[in-house]
Structure formats: C-alpha cells, structure tokens
Amino acid sequence: MSEPFAVELRDVVKQFGDVVAVNHVSLRIRDGEFFSLLGPSGCGKTTTLRMIAGFEIPTHGEIYIHGERQGYRPPNKRPVNTVFQNYALFPHMTVAENIAFGMEMRKIPKDEIKRRVDEALAMVRLSGMANRRPKQLSGGQQQRVALARALVNRPEVLLLDEPLGALDLKLRKAMQIELKALQEEVGITFIYVTHDQEEALTMSDRIAVMNDGIVHQVGDPETIYEHPADRFVADFIGETNFIPVRVVSLAPEIVVELGTGQKVQAGWAEEGLAPGDKAVLSIRPEKMDLLEPKKKPQSPSQEMAYVPGVVTHLVYVGTDTRHTVRLGDGSEVVVRLQNIYVGEEPWEIGEQAVITWNAAHARILKE
Amino acid sequence: MERLRRNPELQAWLLLAIPAAFLLIFFMAPLVIVFVYSFLERGKYGGVEWVFTLENIRRVFDPLYFKTFVRSFYIAIVTTLITLILGYPLAYYIANSPPSRRNALVFALMIPFWTNFLIRTYAWLTLLRTHTGLINVTLLNWGLIQKPLPLFGNDFAIILGLVYGWLPVMVLPIYAALERLDRSLLEAARDLYASSFYAFRRVTWPLSIPGVVAGSMLVFIPSLGAFVTPAILGGGKSLMIGNIISNQFLGAHDWPFGSALSMVMMIAMLIATLIYFRWTTSSEIAT
Ligand SMILES: Nc1ncnc2c1ncn2[C@@H]1O[C@H](COP(=O)(O)OP(=O)(O)O)[C@@H](O)[C@H]1O
Ligand SMILES: [Mg+2]
Numbered sequence: 001m002s003e004p005f006a007v008e009l010r011d012v013v014k015q016f017g018d019v020v021a022v023n024h025v026s027l028r029i030r031d032g033e034f035f036s037l038l039g040p041s042g043c044g045k046t047t048t049l050r051m052i053a054g055f056e057i058p059t060h061g062e063i064y065i066h067g068e069r070q071g072y073r074p075p076n077k078r079p080v081n082t083v084f085q086n087y088a089l090f091p092h093m094t095v096a097e098n099i100a101f102g103m104e105m106r107k108i109p110k111d112e113i114k115r116r117v118d119e120a121l122a123m124v125r126l127s128g129m130a131n132r133r134p135k136q137l138s139g140g141q142q143q144r145v146a147l148a149r150a151l152v153n154r155p156e157v158l159l160l161d162e163p164l165g166a167l168d169l170k171l172r173k174a175m176q177i178e179l180k181a182l183q184e185e186v187g188i189t190f191i192y193v194t195h196d197q198e199e200a201l202t203m204s205d206r207i208a209v210m211n212d213g214i215v216h217q218v219g220d221p222e223t224i225y226e227h228p229a230d231r232f233v234a235d236f237i238g239e240t241n242f243i244p245v246r247v248v249s250l251a252p253e254i255v256v257e258l259g260t261g262q263k264v265q266a267g268w269a270e271e272g273l274a275p276g277d278k279a280v281l282s283i284r285p286e287k288m289d290l291l292e293p294k295k296k297p298q299s300p301s302q303e304m305a306y307v308p309g310v311v312t313h314l315v316y317v318g319t320d321t322r323h324t325v326r327l328g329d330g331s332e333v334v335v336r337l338q339n340i341y342v343g344e345e346p347w348e349i350g351e352q353a354v355i356t357w358n359a360a361h362a363r364i365l366k367e
Numbered sequence: 368m369e370r371l372r373r374n375p376e377l378q379a380w381l382l383l384a385i386p387a388a389f390l391l392i393f394f395m396a397p398l399v400i401v402f403v404y405s406f407l408e409r410g411k412y413g414g415v416e417w418v419f420t421l422e423n424i425r426r427v428f429d430p431l432y433f434k435t436f437v438r439s440f441y442i443a444i445v446t447t448l449i450t451l452i453l454g455y456p457l458a459y460y461i462a463n464s465p466p467s468r469r470n471a472l473v474f475a476l477m478i479p480f481w482t483n484f485l486i487r488t489y490a491w492l493t494l495l496r497t498h499t500g501l502i503n504v505t506l507l508n509w510g511l512i513q514k515p516l517p518l519f520g521n522d523f524a525i526i527l528g529l530v531y532g533w534l535p536v537m538v539l540p541i542y543a544a545l546e547r548l549d550r551s552l553l554e555a556a557r558d559l560y561a562s563s564f565y566a567f568r569r570v571t572w573p574l575s576i577p578g579v580v581a582g583s584m585l586v587f588i589p590s591l592g593a594f595v596t597p598a599i600l601g602g603g604k605s606l607m608i609g610n611i612i613s614n615q616f617l618g619a620h621d622w623p624f625g626s627a628l629s630m631v632m633m634i635a636m637l638i639a640t641l642i643y644f645r646w647t648t649s650s651e652i653a654t
Contacts, residue, residue, distance in 0.1 A: 055554055075557040088555035092573050101569070102559035153559070 004067030006031045006157055006189040007052055012061035014047050014213075021047040023213035024061070029157075029191060029206075034183050036192045036200040039210035040236065045193040046085075048210075049159050052191065054078045066156060076105070080157040081150035085165060087142045089134035095121070095145050096130040102153040120152040123182070140171045147182075157189045164199070176203055197237050201225065209233045230270060231365045234282045241333045242280040247273050247364065253302075256281055256364055259329025264305040265359035270366050279364050285336040287361040290323060290347060291354045303359040309333065311351045323347055325355055404626035413620040423627035432611060432628070436635070439608040442522060443591035446529040447537075450586050451579065453530070454537035458578070459571075461538070462545035473542065476535045484532060488599045491528050495519040495600065520602025528596040533589065537582040544578025545571070580647050584640060591636060608632055 007029040014022040022044040029035045037045040050056045052063055054075035063070045065079060081102070090098050096117050103113045121127045124144035134142055143163060150158055163179070164172045180203045183190045194200050200207050201221040208218045209232070217229040228234035231242070245256035245264075250273065254266045258281075266281060273279055296306050312332070313324035316339075323335045333355055337347075347353065371377055405423055408416040426432065461472045479487060494501045495518040503515040518524060548571060556566035594609030601607070608628065615625030 053558060055557075075554070076560045076562060080558075082555070082558045084551050084555060086549075086551060088549065088551040090552060090555070090570060101556070101561075105560035105565060149559070 004064070005029055006033065006066060007191065008064040008067075009048070009052075010062045010064070012048070012051060012058045012063060014044070014051060014056060015059045020213050022051070022058075025210075025213070025215050026061075027208055027215065027218065029189060032187050032189055034180065034190045034192065034203060034205045036194060036204040036207045037210060038194055038197060038200040038207050038236075041195055043210045044213040045195070045210060046161055049082070049161055049191065049193050052157070053080055053082050053159055079155055080159055081153050081155040083146045083150050083158065083160040083163045085161040085163070087134075087146040089142055089145055089149070091134055094131050094133060095126065095137070098134065098145060099149045099152050101149065106153075116152055120148040123151070124148045139167055140175065143167065143175065147179075151182075151186060151188070155188065157191060159191050159193075161193045162195070163192075165194075172199075179203065201237070209236060211236070227268070228282065228363065228365075231280060231282070231367070234363070234365060239285055239334070239336075241283050241285060242365075243283070243327070243331055243333060244329075244367075245279055245281045245364065247275050247277045247279055249275055254364060258307065258327065259331055260307075260327060262307060262328075264307070264362070265303060266362040266364045267358075267360040269364035273364065273366060278367055280367055282363045282365050283357055283361055285322065285334045286320070288333070288335045288355050288357040290325070290335055290337065291356055293352050293354050296354050296356075305355075305357050305359060305362070307333075307355045309353060309355060311347050311349055311353050314347065314349060321346070323353075325353055327355075401626045401630055404623050405630045407623045409621045409623050413616075413622055415623055420623075423624045424631070426624060427627050427631045432608075435606060435608050435611055436632070438522075439591055439632075440635075440639075442525055442529070442597075442607060443587050443593075446526050446533065446590040447583050447587045449526065449530045450534050450537040451583060454534055454582060455541055455575075455579070457534075458538045458541035458545055461542050462548070469546070473539070476538055479535065485595055485599075487532070488528055488596055491524075491531065492519075492599055495524055495527070519600065520604045522605055524600040524602070525593075525597045525605055525607070528600045529590045529593060532596065533586040536585045540581035540585065541575060541578040544575040548574055576647055580644065583643065587639070587643075588636060592632065 005028045007027070009025055009027040012022055012025045013020065025044075025048060037048055039045055047056060051058050052065070052070075054070065054073055054077075057072055070078060090101065093101070099117045099120050100113050103116065108116075117130070118127070121130055124147055126141060126144055126148070129137065129141065129145075134145065137145065143166075146163070160179075164175050167175060176199055179190075192200075192203065201224070204221055206218060206220050207224050209216045209224060211232050217224060217233045219227070224233065225237055228237060228240075234240045235242070243258065245258055247269070248255040248257050248263060250269055254269045255263055256266060256279065257263050264281070269279075290311075291306070293308065300306055307327060309325040309327045311323055312326045313322075315322040315324075318339075320336045320338045323337060325333050325335060327333060335355060371381070404415055406419055406421065408418040408420050408422075410416050427436075461469055461476075464472060492500075497503060497515050497517070497519045500515075500519060502518060503512075506512045507515065552570050552574070553566050556570045557563070561569060591607075592609045592612075593607055594613045597605060597607040597610050598613075601610070612625050612628045612632070615621045615628065619625075
C-alpha cells in the first residue's frame, strides 16, 4: 500500500440480530478530508461511525486507520476521537476538567495539560467558561466544549455524529461555517454524520450517501447533486422530477419515450438498463424552462427537449416560483423559474406551456 | 369558596396543610415527648414523675451502656460497608441487564419483604444455632468439622442478619442512580483513552455517589437502632443499643432512661449522618 488512507473500510458488515445495520460498506477516506456520511435516519450512519471509533466490532470486514488494521482494538487504543450526538459531557466535571480528561488519561504533564486546555478554550471561544459546569452552558456552548474536548487530543481522525442536530437553525448555520473553518485550520480528517443534505453539501469535501446500510454513491457535493448515481440519491439530495419513461436506445444516443409517445434524449443512463425497460427520467426543477407554445423553435436541435403541458399549480417561494406542469400522459413535472422577469406576464394556472431542457441534464435511472 | 377556587396559592396551602399537620402531630410530637421524658424521673410502674433531673443523661454515658453504644456503631458501620460491597456490584449488574430482565430482578429483590422480618430472622436462627442449627448439624454430619462453628449469639450473627435484611435497601438507590447514568458518558470516557477501570472510577462511581449515600443512610440508620435482629441472633449474649432501649420501656419500666438513650442515639446518628454527607460530597468534588 503506497499511501494509506486516513480511514479505510473494507467490505464492512454489521448485524444486530436480524437487522443488517451496515451492509458490505467499503470506503476510503483521505487524509485531511471533510467526509460526510449522509442518509435518512436508521440508514446505518451512526453504526458505521461507532465501528470506526471501536464501540462496535464489525460482523464482517476490516477497518484500517492510517493503514493499521483495527480488529478488536478497544476505543481507548484508537487514534480517533468522537463528538457525540448529545455531546456526552461529564456533568460532574467543569468545562476545563472535561477538556483535560483525555490528556489526563494519556498521562500528559500537568502544565502542558493546562496550556492546551487554555488553547482549546480559546479556539472554541469559551475562555471565560473554564470553571462552569456543562449544565450552566447553552446548547451551542456545550457543543463547542464537546468539540474542544475531542480536538485537544489532536486525533488523527475526528468523528462527529450529527453534532449540530440539537441546535436551532440559525445557530446551526453559524456552527456549520465555524466547524468547516476549524477543520481547515487544524487539518484533521473529519468524518461527519448527518441526515441534513444541505449541511453535507455545504461542508463536505466528499459525501457518502447511504440508505438501508448500503452506500449508494461517494463523491464531491457537485457530483452528488449534478450526477446522482441512482434514484435514491437523486431523490434524497435536493428536489427532482422523476418522469416515467421507456428506454428506446442506449447507443449511440440515449433515447427514451415519454408516456405520451414523444421521444427525448438524455445525457446519461444508469448501468444495467436495456432498450424496452421501464425507467425514470430524472431532472432537477431548476434545469428546465417554460416557453409559450408559439415560441417553440421550428427546427429544434437534437439535444434540446420540448415537452408540451398545462400549468396546474403555482407556488411563489420568494427567490423563485415552482410551476407544476401536467404532461399529456398525466404525469406532473415541477419547474422552478427565478423571479427575474420584468413586465413579462407570469404564468397562470390552466395555461398551455412547453417545458424545455437540455438533454445533458436528464438522467435515466432505474425505477 | 369562590375565593378558594380563584386563588391557587391558597389551594396549595390547604393541600399542604393536611400532610404538614399530620407530620407535626405524628412525627414531631413523639420526638418532643422523648425529649421531655429524658429529663424527668421514672414512675413506679412505667410512666414518669414530673420532676426535673439530669440523672438519665448521665447514666447514658455510664461505661456499662456506653460500651454498647460504641458496639452498636461498630456493628452498624460494618453492616453498611458489607451491604455496600455486596450491593454495589448487584445494583451494577441489574442496571446493566437488558431492560426486560431489569424489572424482574428488581422485583426479585423485593420478594423477601413479603415475609415478616421477625419470621425471616427466626429462619436464620434455625440455620445458625450452635448445636441444632442446620449449617452446623450438616457440617458435623459430613465430618467436615469436629466442633460446631460459632455462628450464633455473637456479632457475626447479628451482622449477617442485618446485612441480609438491609441489602435490598442498599441496592435500590444505587440501582436507580446507575440506571439513570447516560451510557454515552462511559463511551465518551473510553473514547478519551480511559480504560474500562478508569471510566468506572472517573465517571460511573462519582455519578452513582448520591445513590451510595442514600443507600448507606437507609442501611446505617435502622442498623444502629436494630433490636429484633440482635435480640434473636445475638442469643441474649450480644446486645445492641436498641435492645437496651426496648428493655427500658418493656421490661424495666424506666421510660425516662429509655427516652434519654434514644435521644442521645438520635443525636449521635444525626452527627454521624452529617459527617458522612460532608465527606461524600467533598470527595465527589475531588474526583
Ligand atoms: N445496538 C443496536 N442493537 C440493535 N439494533 C441496532 C443497534 N444499533 C443500531 N441498530 C439498528 O441499526 C440500524 C442503523 O442504525 P443507526 O446506525 O443508528 O442509523 P443512523 O445513525 O443512520 O440513524 C437501525 O435499524 C437501528 O435500529
Ligand atoms: Mg444516528
């Protein structure tokens, strides 16, 4: 192995009785990376994290930290630290004692502990709080103590289990930025568990999207959003349209047939599809535009799709308006248009419209 | 009535008035009576003569009785320590059992209380008696011992009986404290490089101290005042202060001296309790 990864999971399975919490997961997390495990509640994110920390031992497969096989190594012998979902601060110790705990266990000299506790408190901007008890702090402050308590040990990898889950929206947004900045500053590998796709997209270098114990896709935020690998990822990340189609051909061009019989092109098709298969065409609402029927070009280019329909529903959401358009076969498509028109008539319910998109944005996924 | 309905404060006062009056009459009044009787002279056939005296208090510190005081303290302390040493692991085990089994175990712990304490103590008597007790008879019959073991009529028998009787009372508050303990705190300790021993010492133990204090109090106080157990298992030879007190009322008809003994015992208990509280709370902070 030339350059070991910060953390590597090789075909890891974890079963609890009949429940398969983590199902043949392989991941390679690079040094210094902000890596997120993203998925709905119960998909196995926490279990994955707990196996890396050593609280659970995989039923099958191996975990490596910086190339070292972890096996049955207990949590206190692993070069990782965890920020727990509920913070798990010791209620009978002060903030400073909480932060010093890990260093005390490692028999670091007293004066160095003191210095590093002060540094850590300054880092999370809690310098005046050293002698408070956790109960006397707000949720956001407790969160920062938990972070300081873990980071002060300078772990090779920091594991965070929904660390912002208990905070209100505003504080959460602020902490997202703070956390990301901190991670870049200390250069430690972060493995970050969240079920909040927006959080994962804004903070991560790379994301693993999980469901039912399976990793569906690993990639940077743009790849995950723009090029979802399957229907689950497309559905879970952001908003998307799934238009039922039948595959006509996959080469040289990907062509599918809509319910109305109209044929359109697509930029990409999931592996394993064959001509004749039923599938869905996935396209984001903001990748489409609406035209008045008379404005449709006479000789449209091959990569542009023009699909007629009727506007059935309008929702104004500030920056843009969501237009629901019903196609000839009854399927509905949501088109988001930015509210940038001046003078032009906005769309009205019942109006005939032509939806248009570039084939490159359309992805054909298994049902 | 209208005023009462509208005034929640008044409602609260009325609600509190009943238990407060109850406590005052049935809890405080006997204490006052004991206090007053301690300074009076004995009546001929029980009761008191209304003549002030300090003689009863002086007699309490007579070596004859004072020695029993000290022994009672010793027995109560040893009983508390043994129930703690046995009870803590038991509570720990129950608290760490799967939830379904936990309730069954707590339930099992209560089963002895269904039988009268006196009867259970007599049951121990049939086991421990020197020549006819089941244990000695069996061991002698099997030839494992030549002489009967001194299992009865001594401090050993009393402590055994008290430990048996009060063990559940030690286990319950410790169990309650351990059961409440957030397991993620232990994981946090392990994550921060603590061995399982240190995780226990630095997290589990300090957070269970309130349970330990409560359990110790609940065992120490009745052990110090015990009279059924020493009366039966002490075999008339080994007595505790409780026996002397009960004897003053039931046998010697010296109510004032009995009152003086119980008053001094209460004060001693109060002081011991305060010292213990002080000590445990300060050591809790130290860890
Ligand atoms: N200790 C356990 N015993 C039994 N089942 C568990 C245990 N831990 C997790 N599970 C199950 O494993 C699955 C994944 O859980 P978890 O990893 O906590 O999901 P997430 O963190 O993504 O919400 C869930 O179905 C959960 O009920
Ligand atoms: Mg979770």
